[in-house]
Amino acid sequence: DAGVIQSPRHEVTEMGQEVTLRCKPISGHNSLFWYRQTMMRGLELLIYFNNNVPIDDSGMPEDRFSAKMPNASFSTLKIQPSEPRDSAVYFCASRDDRVREQYFGPGTRLTVT
Amino acid sequence: GESVGLHLPTLSVQEGDNSIINCAYSNSASDYFIWYKQESGKGPQFIIDIRSNMDKRQGQRVTVLLNKTVKHLSLQIAATQPGDSAVYFCAENRREYGNKLVFGAGTILRVKS
Numbered sequence: 031d032a033g034v035i036q037s038p039r040h041e042v043t044e045m046g047q048e049v050t051l052r053c054k055p056i057s058g059h060n061s062l063f064w065y066r067q068t069m070m071r072g073l074e075l076l077i078y079f080n081n082n083v084p085i086d087d088s089g090m091p092e093d094r095f096s097a098k099m100p101n102a103s104f105s106t107l108k109i110q111p112s113e114p115r116d117s118a119v120y121f122c123a124s125r126d127d128r129v130r131e132q133y134f135g136p137g138t139r140l141t142v143t
Numbered sequence: 144g145e146s147v148g149l150h151l152p153t154l155s156v157q158e159g160d161n162s163i164i165n166c167a168y169s170n171s172a173s174d175y176f177i178w179y180k181q182e183s184g185k186g187p188q189f190i191i192d193i194r195s196n197m198d199k200r201q202g203q204r205v206t207v208l209l210n211k212t213v214k215h216l217s218l219q220i221a222a223t224q225p226g227d228s229a230v231y232f233c234a235e236n237r238r239e240y241g242n243k244l245v246f247g248a249g250t251i252l253r254v255k256s
Binding site: 061073078080086130134 | 180188192236241244246
C-alpha cells in the first residue's frame with residue numbers, strides 16, 4: 031500500500047489566494063483526519079471524518095477553512111482567503127476503526143506570503 | 144525579533160544507552176494512548192500503543208509504561224541508535240470527542256554517536 035498520499039508537498043502562495051490541499055487515505059480506512067502543525071501550537075486536529083461524514087470540526091480555525099470528503103478515497107482542505115498566519119505543515123491521517131493506529135501522510139508545507 | 148513558540152524538552156543520549164521519554168496526560172477517561180515518532184520533514188509514525196487497562200507493553204526495543212494514578216506515560220527505548228533521533232509525541236484517545244487523538248507537545252531525542 032502506498033500509504034496516505036497528500037498533494038502538493040509544498041505550496042507557496044500570496045495572501046488572499048485560495049489554497050486547496052488534497053488527501054487520499056489508505057484504501058479501506060473509514061476515518062480521515064486533518065491536522066495542522068506549527069511551532070507555536072504543535073499538532074492540532076482540525077477536522078475528523080468518519081465514513082465520509084464530518085464528525086468533529088471544532089478545530090477548524092475560522093470560516094476561511096473548509097473541508098470535504100466526497101468519497102472514501104479523497105478529501106480536500108480549502109483555505110479561502112489565505113493569510114500569512116495559515117503558514118504551517120498540514121497533515122492528513124487515516125484509520126481503520128477496527129484498530130487504533132492513525133497513519134499519517136507526508137504533509138503539505140504551506141507558506142503564505 | 145525573537146520568535147516565540149513551543150519550547151520542546153530535549154533529551155540527549157549516547158548511542159547504545161537507553162532512553163526514557165516522559166509524558167503527562169490530562170484525562171483519566173482516555174481509553175488508550177499512542178506514541179508517535181516524527182523525523183524531520185516527515186509525518187508522525189506510529190511506534191506503540193497501550194490500553195488504559197494495562198500498565199506495560201513491550202515492542203521491539205521499546206517499552207511503554209502507564210501510571211494511571213499520576214496520569215503519566217513513558218516510552219523507553221533500549222540501545223538507542225542514531226536513527227532514533229526524532230521528535231516523540233504521546234497522544235491520548237478521547238472517546239468523549241468521538242475517538243480523536245489529543246497530542247502532547249513532543250520531546251526531541253538527540254542521539255550522540
